[in-house]
Amino acid sequence: MTKLGVNRREFMSWMSRSGVALAAAGGLWPALAGSAGADTVQVTVLRGATLIDATGAAPCPDSTVVLVADRIVAIGGAGLAAPAGARIIDLRGKYLVPGFWDMHTHLMQLRTIVPKSHIVYGVTGVREMWGLPESHQARRDFEAGTALGPRMVIGSAIIDGPASFYGRGMLIVRTEAEARAAVRAEHAKGAEFVKVYQMLTPELLTAIADEAEKLGLRIAGHLADFVPVDAALVLRQKSYEHMFGFLFSTSREEAEYRRKIAELPFDPAASYPWFRAVRELERQAGDSFSPAKAVALARKMRERDGWLSPTLRVLHMVTSPKETFAGDERMKYLPPFYKEYWANGAAGWAPVTPEQIARQREFYERQLRLVGILHKAGVGVIGGTDCGNPYCFPGSGLHDELERMVAAGLSPMAALQTVTRDAARHVGLASEVGTVSVGKKADLVVLDADPLASIANTRRIHSVVSRGRVFGPADRVRLLAEIERAALEFQPPTTAARSAAVVMPGSCC
CATH class of the missing domain: 3.20.20.140 (Metal-dependent hydrolases)
Structure with missing residues (x-):
């Protein structure tokens, strides 16, 4: 799916009314400044996965994680609305962990x-x-x-x-x-x-x-x-x-x-x-x-x-x-x-x-x-x-x-x-x-099964996010073919x- 542009002014308005913890200046503003286009930002919303944030906190089901460029700018539950024009990736049934x-x-x-x-x-x-x-x-x-x-x-x-x-x-x-x-x-x-x-x-x-x-x-x-x-x-x-x-x-x-x-x-x-x-x-x-x-x-x-x-x-x-x-x-x-x-x-x-x-x-x-x-x-x-x-x-x-x-x-x-x-x-x-965590680099792994139930489940990779770029199942198949060749x-x-x-x-x- 192609990323969509989110109007910067609308994005700032979304920030102010979202009611969740948002990225501090050290994390969000470089992401905004580095986004392509003079009037838009590239926003990706990962929705529905169980979040295992690696802090030691309990897993958080049905989470929403918002990325701007290569930064995590918001984390919330199912009720966190996405900015208009954002790319939304449905990860229901998946598990989201750090890269x-x-x-x-x-x-x-x-x-x-x-x-x-x-x-x-x-x-x-x-x-x-x-x-x-x-x-x-x-x-x-x-x-x-x-x-x-x-x-x-x-x-x-x-x-x-x-x-x-x-x-x-x-x-x-x-x-x-x-x-x-x-x-x-x-x-x-x-x-x-x-x-x-x-x-x-x-x-x-x-x-x-x-x-x-x-x-x-x-x-x-x-x-x-x-x-x-x-x-x-x-x-x-x-x-x-x-x-x-x-x-x-x-x-x-x-x-x-x-x-x-x-x-x-x-x-x-x-x-x-x-x-x-x-x-x-x-x-x-x-x-x-x-x-x-x-x-x-x-x-x-x-x-x-x-x-x-x-x-x-x-x-x-x-x-x-x-x-x-x-x-x-x-x-x-x-x-x-x-x-x-x-x-x-x-x-x-x-x-x-x-x-x-x-x-x-x-x-x-x-x-x-x-x-x-x-x-x-x-x-x-x-x-x-x-x-x-x-x-x-x-x-x-x-x-x-x-x-x-x-x-x-x-x-x-x-x-x-x-x-x-x-x-x-x-x-x-x-x-x-x-x-x-909010403000950190957008390096993430999406798994098809719970790694806390069995560590072998880290092998069951659905998608990888590296520097904010999402590599889904088809991308991973392509990359493996390129490596083999x-x-x-x-x-x-x-x-x-x-x-x-x-x-x-x-x-x-």
């Missing part, structure tokens, strides 16, 4: 595939965890309206050192001066936070934290294996990805495992075996889990505003037999070479023997339970997929993550909030996105030419 945020993404550089994949599955915002030049260009295009894609918060290039188990395309720092210079350089390029990695020493992380604080940047990323969680919290690291290190910090025998890590043979020129050896020690540390230490860790995280970004889908992948996900029908939405690429990446981690499979399943279940324990104890949890890693799909993968969150013990509402309200809080955008047409680089700009490692990033 989702994937808080750990990559691969925005696959411009014909990944951005649309996010939007079509309701992901209207992302935290991009590797600040490549292509990511910044993508955001400029999305904000300008010249390309379709989610809102973006973009980190620095990944900083690691004095070595790295991955290495390719990363910033390797070996001295405190190099660490400080790397932070300054990434800030100059537009990074909104500093992404840190696995092998940083306490001295290097301290230098990064000090320089980041001077520049007003947060720190996010992997917990370095040489740095306990409580020490990283003191250094103001704000988010912790993939659960790395958390079973050490909740072990009754933590000191013994720290000693073992320090004694592991370490070759900077071939550091991957060291990294894998630490992961095996971490699996073993789960045998001596201490509930009391978990509670103490949760208290420290609350006090220091530390957030957990567990990326449960990727943790499930790396602890599962290699054939577990290989037949996923969503592979058709990625270039054909990803079938082999992801299979090889998964095989590098996959348990093989029955004994290995049982041990890794137990390891994953322990990580899952720890997420639930920390969340129950008040630690902020944010949902992210690490898309780009094997079988971590852009867009649709967020629904896998939500189901894993519920499996960890979160309620459906709490899981939903990890990718809406709490995601927005973490990136400092709570006044703009994250809940369905773009995937088939994608020309993969040669093996020698593959870089971080196109592919991801076969492990957490």
Whole structure:
């Protein structure tokens, strides 16, 4: 249905007599000013859905939500009259929730595939965890309206050192001066936070934290294996990805495992075996889990505003037999070479023997339970997929993550909030996105079934609203067809030419 124009004067009159909470000047007036046409505004009315605003309030049946351009300007019940000339969308029997945020993404550089994949599955915002030049260009295009894609918060290039188990395309720092210079350089390029990695020493992380604080940047990323969680919290690291290190910090025998890590043979020129050896020690540390230490860790995280970004889908992948996900029908939405690429990446981690499979399943279940324990104890949890890693799909993968969150013990509402309200809080955008509230950006998802009855219902998407633009059922079918076609047409680089700009490692990033 084509949007209709609403006369501005009539719209202002409608505002004054509506009797509902309307957008404050900071939200409504930019929407009006940005509307097309000198004398009209573009108004969309979403009528009849049950509103789940993600604040924690009870669902509101038969709601009416009024949008002007990319802002929510009014919320009311069935009795809220629509302005004359508005586009009215009947959503009776549907459920309206905020747009989702994937808080750990990559691969925005696959411009014909990944951005649309996010939007079509309701992901209207992302935290991009590797600040490549292509990511910044993508955001400029999305904000300008010249390309379709989610809102973006973009980190620095990944900083690691004095070595790295991955290495390719990363910033390797070996001295405190190099660490400080790397932070300054990434800030100059537009990074909104500093992404840190696995092998940083306490001295290097301290230098990064000090320089980041001077520049007003947060720190996010992997917990370095040489740095306990409580020490990283003191250094103001704000988010912790993939659960790395958390079973050490909740072990009754933590000191013994720290000693073992320090004694592991370490070759900077071939550091991957060291990294894998630490992961095996971490699996073993789960045998001596201490509930009391978990509670103490949760208290420290609350006090220091530390957030957990567990990326449960990727943790499930790396602890599962290699054939577990290989037949996923969503592979058709990625270039054909990803079938082999992801299979090889998964095989590098996959348990093989029955004994290995049982041990890794137990390891994953322990990580899952720890997420639930920390969340129950008040630690902020944010949902992210690490898309780009094997079988971590852009867009649709967020629904896998939500189901894993519920499996960890979160309620459906709490899981939903990890990718809406709490995601927005973490990136400092709570006044703009994250809940369905007057004055906020018009990023919304319409579902065919109640996500609070079953979190799996977030997959049952009817429509998506991104930046005020409504993508209905026919639009979503069209977008999926475009993604599938773009995937088939994608020309993969040669093996020698593959870089971080196109592919991801076969492990957490």
